[in-house]
Amino acid sequence: MRGEWEECAMTIANARPAERVNTTESAPLSVPTNHVGPLLNSAEVAQMIRVPEPTLRYWRHRGVGPKSFKMGPRRVLYRADDVTAWVADQYAMER
DSSP: OOOHHHHHHHHHHHSOGGGSOOOTTSOOOOOOTTOOOOEEEHHHHHHHHTOOHHHHHHHHHHTOSSOOEEETTTEEEEEHHHHHHHHHHHHHHHO
């Protein structure tokens, strides 16, 4: 006996082209003006700036590392632009 999802998939697969919904002609996606750019997780940032992940966590705790934010209750993310800016600031302080 086929499940409900299998029947639905078979119906779509066997539909004549005129009966199929054309998904390519939908409205174009617009990029919001407040686009945040690429997001990185803690492991990616730690690798990028060549420090251990626990050090990055400690810096986040002290408020001295790159800007971060939480997506949901646990997931910590970084904007790539913020990490790059933080590295540039660290470099400028040493000059």
